[in-house]
Amino acid sequence: MQALIDTQTGTLEALKVQTVATPQPKKNQVQIAVRACALNIGDYQRFIMKNNRIPLATKVTNKLMGYVGKPLGAEVAGVVTAVGAAVTQFKVGVAVFGKTAGTAPTGGLAEYAILNQGEVYQKPTNLTFEEASCISISFETALGAVRKASVKSGQTVMVYGASGGVGLYVVQLANAAGATVIGVCSTRNLALAKASGCAQVIDYKTQDFTKCLTRFDAILGINGYNPMRKYKPLLKPHGIFVGGG
Ligand SMILES: NC(=O)c1ccc[n+]([C@@H]2O[C@H](COP(=O)([O-])OP(=O)(O)OC[C@H]3O[C@@H](n4cnc5c(N)ncnc54)[C@H](OP(=O)(O)O)[C@@H]3O)[C@@H](O)[C@H]2O)c1
Incomplete structure (x- = not known):
């Protein structure tokens, strides 16, 4: 799949559209085809420079969260395309929204994203995908x-x-x-x-x-x-x- 990848900590120039493997859901996860992705404060905080330097806190967070090499985009809405073996609440084809944030997130600025079962919600029909994408966090x-x-x-x-x-x-x-x-x-x-x-x-x-x-x-x-x-x-x-x- 195509995704906007965070290839290096701290610089916007390091964001690149790349072809990467489509992420597959684990036991308790849901894979969605992304229809809309919202940028959260956590996304842009990765790129804040102080005195032309990347703050130490940003470096540590990026390392701990496993951001580098993963797509950007913490909040998403889309349609379920696959579910893990232990997922009972969601079926393929259902419109959902949720957050991709978490350790080693598979961010939402991508064709597909992975969400943990407990962090996925059915999209209300009166909301567009764009509206639903900016709710969760x-x-x-x-x-x-x-x-x-x-x-x-x-x-x-x-x-x-x-x-x-x-x-x-x-x-x-x-x-x-x-x-x-x-x-x-x-x-x-x-x-x-x-x-x-x-x-x-x-x-x-x-x-x-x-x-x-x-x-x-x-x-x-x-x-x-x-x-x-x-x-x-x-x-x-x-x-x-x-x-x-
Ligand atoms: N967004 C999330 O999902 C999320 C999740 C967890 C934690 N947080 C944390 O929650 C806090 C707020 O996040 P946010 O996303 O709501 O941020 P935000 O959209 O940037 O909003 C910040 C708010 O603080 C006001 N503000 C900005 N500079 C100020 C100043 N110098 N003095 C007084 N007020 C000021 C802003 O008012 P004006 O714009 O009118 O100046 C605005 O109302 C942050 O600490 C963030 O790290 C956010």
Whole structure:
């Protein structure tokens, strides 16, 4: 099959379309014909340079994950073409989505990809392959954060990083749980955060979020831009802070 291969750590020039063996599913795996692939933050983080150098953390991660020599692309949607002997939930021909991330991933920028059985989901018919391809990793991260915070109807919740891949899902999930959401993001994304369900949006470029007068049942910090001490005064007495991502 043809695939976009990560041939070397750290440089975009090392991405090459190559012909490689079609990956075959192991006992608990599903092989799909890829119809759409989304790039996740984990994909582009492999290529971030600092002072013209590849950060040590990137080198170590790439080595541990077995990225080099494998296709790029962590999130996919497609049609099942083969299943391992222990797979009972999915049959050939079913439209699915999921993540290829994991040790020695067979990434999604390829004709075929392999997904672990527990990380494959049937594609809802009202979603296109493109839409379904960008759900799995960022959505599950968001869901984990919202569940950890036990967001409930009637609560007031702050989502710091409300305009990002994870934050946009957090905003929607908190809304679906019945909470009122105040988001924090930058000027260029205020409208996006609002359209996703924020009742109010604080622009971290022009406003100091620590001056916010609202007190929150939960604050979900979907990035590591602030220390805990900045969030604590904004919480109600039994409020909870959850760092997501
Ligand atoms: N995406 C995933 O699937 C995933 C999975 C696991 C873990 N994570 C981790 O979760 C975190 C968020 O990931 P993401 O994919 O949502 O990232 P992202 O799409 O880049 O979003 C980052 C968010 O943080 C805001 N932000 C950026 N720079 C900021 C700054 N200097 N000060 C304050 N806020 C700033 C952004 O707002 P503006 O863009 O409006 O500036 C945006 O709302 C990262 O730490 C990531 O490693 C992500």
